[in-house]
Amino acid sequence: MNFIPNSTDQRQEMLQRIGAKSVGELFSDVPENVTLQRPLDIPAGLPEQQLVRHVRGLAGRNADLDAYLSFLGAGAYEHYIPSFVNQLLLRSEFYTAYTPYQPEISQGTLTAIYEFQTMVCELTGMDVANASMYDGASALAEAGLMACDSTRRNQVIVSQTIHPEHREVIRTYLYGRNVEILEIPYANGVTDLTTLEKLISSKTAAVLVQNPNFFGSIEDGASLARLAHAAGALFVVSVNPVSLGLLKAPGDYGADIVVGEGQPFGNPVSFGGPYLGFMACKEKYMRRMPGRIVGSTLDRNGKRAFVLTLQAREQHIRREKATSNICSNEALCAMAFTMHLSALGKEGIGKLSRLNLQKAHYAAERIAALPGFQLAFPVPYFNEFVIKTSLEPAKVNAELLKDRILGGLDLGRFFPELQNHMLFCVTETKSKSDIDRLVSRLEGLR
């Protein structure tokens, strides 16, 4: 099936109108020495019936969270998404549209993105948000670059309690622009303020932290902000938006730029993507922000309407002087985020946060009460926590798998000093009996 409607006769008719003898003639400007002289080595096309069977076969070789009980988080979170979200995302007027360049016929996407920006501002306590970034990691990296541009400094301080993959993305992005990175270690599962105080200087453009951090721990936002601002640096916070129904908005403890991984709202874990990054900042940094921004304006008849705005920052206008090269972002994922948050609403977001907090604490306390297991860090946490075990995490997880349980992430993978440490995540999707099942399996390992 090639989805081409024209018949052979029609093609002939079209060639006649063009004045060409064959389709091959239309390619006469492709030099012989670069023309492919053989068919592509790709299997022949499949009728849809066989295609679906084949692709289902591939999908069937994966574990999925409907069939397994999962306590994995670490940047990809399982939350319940209402059915209507998926059905609305399948409105093809949304998903088969391009970036809304023609506002007259794109008010659907534009209005939804304006709503998305508003929700991100409300959650984070910031003045302005953009239309989304590729994911939480690249949003954090671009926030680092944005801080360098805003302060005209060339060094960022990165806490080691940021997701290790996000730190790697920061390193890659900042390598491009030759920005210096200083990493600060953690103490008791949170950013070590003493080291930060020693390292920060008038060269520092920004302090980057994650809160709740990679270990699930709640950072001391106000103290971090104070240290950053005392050096004239910007304070950049990456947040899990689910925590913001309960935890203070970063804007209320001094953040200048707030980013995060938006996946937890509206987007399935999907083997790591597509997700969306969100990015928000104080108004004074608005014109340094990368990405699309939707604004409200009037049309020529005085009707309110939405449009892409502040485009003088962007690559198609500014070319090499643009704030970033980003153009396509994650509009449909941002729409899913907006729909899910609309369903939760002002009351529901708080309730969701509390469910995550309470269930994680129930699980953590029960696991830590087992012999051979203990909570690694004595600090407050949200919906993830680190357990130190006397057994090898690989063995623990192999045993759990026998009961179709995906256990916590083996932290030795990212932190050599954290062998025998596991990161567990418990969201509202886990019932008490799910947690009890995990605990009794762990108990049986002794």
Add this chain to the structure above:
Amino acid sequence: MRGPEPTIFELSAPGRAGMDLPELDVPALEVSDLVPEGMVRQAAPELPQVAEGDIVRHYTRLSNLNHGVDTGFYPLGSCTMKYNPKVNEDMARLPGFASSHPYQPEELSQGSLELMYELQRYLAEITGMDRITLQPAAGAHGEMTGILIVKAYHAHRGDKKRTKVIVPDSAHGTNPATAALCGFETVQVKSNERGGVDLEALKAAANEETAALMLTNPNTLGLFDENIKEIADIIHAAGGLVYYDGANANAIMGIARPGDMGFDVVHLNLHKTFSTPHGGGGPGSGPVGVKEFLAPYLPRPTVEKNYAGEFFLEFDKPHSIGKVRSFYGNFGVAVKAYTYIRAIGGEGLKEVSENAVLNANYLMAVLREHYYLPFDRYCKHEFIITPKNFKEQRVHTLDIAKRLLDFGYHPPTIYFPLIVEEAMMIEPTESESKETLDQFAQALIEIAGEIKENPQQVMDAPHTTVVSRLDEAAAARKPNVRWKKTS
């Protein structure tokens, strides 16, 4: 056409909610014992309070205010707005894909890894490259990845003088923006009268400071650069690498491959060429392909296959540029591209390109008597016309674009490429019928008639859309980028 729709916030009423959450089934602890006082939120975020039915009706109405490929013809140049097969959407939503966690064990992710491995193999075959990464999330992200690979390559060889990236004056804006993001200076070279790179200008620009040339072929004029081999040779002789911007790959599948033209690095746009839809501005996917000598610099992890036929993720890549995104890229988009390629097959991909080029040349042939054609030669998948012949009537490209809205079409890409005054860049794609092309041409011909007889009709367009000619200057001058309650 329906009137404007209020925002979701304006539909809010206290006490409503769009979903129920389960009751707490574990013993409740005091929040004040769990969260430090200074970190507790004092006031709830002002999210809307709306019932499920309100939400569904709101977004359904919003969808009615959008034009997508499924609504009508969308000849937006350089964006390849082809039909998006519905089976793609179903496949990406299979629980084995959509509900699989990126950190679940590799042995429980064999289906996903096999899909990624095979998709990489297909894309390598299509582009003539040796290795592919699926990690970049969009075309511009792929450009960044590719140019960072170039940077890492030169740095690894100790070749420190290479600080410049050459782009033709017809390049996409992302090319110079990418070069800057990666710490390079941009050098622009002009086009020749055939619409290709001016070889003399290129020779003068290429030297020991050249890190790379970024090129689209067919270029943004829709023209294949016949000198492509020579262009690559000039850059290689100067010690630079040649980067292929794959935005226009829909013209050449199965016909010519960037790898055989001399390109060292390419990116593709799965949301353009491989129908994964564009989503109103993402999610996209911008895989990058490289020749073998650049493979060590690819982002990690790469997807590999061992002798037992098992698939695994390789993280141990000491020369890798690192990561450009968390996990493994926009995997769900990769599922759609894989589904598309398997539906069409190798032969089918060639038919796609042949028909994309046939459709473009046909439309150009129909329109050439009515509009100005800056480059009169066979085009590839897209072409440019301008209203230069209507200078007297003072009708601009923007007016024609807006008038097309009244006929139910998405306009072409306008005012790009920058080297053609008042450009309208038309890309019909292969998935449109002759009838659709004829109707669209008829609309443009009718508009040409209006310009001669009643230009005001065109200059006041659109007349039938829900809103018309927005005040963009006011939007930028006093930005209102979030909703606020007005009492």
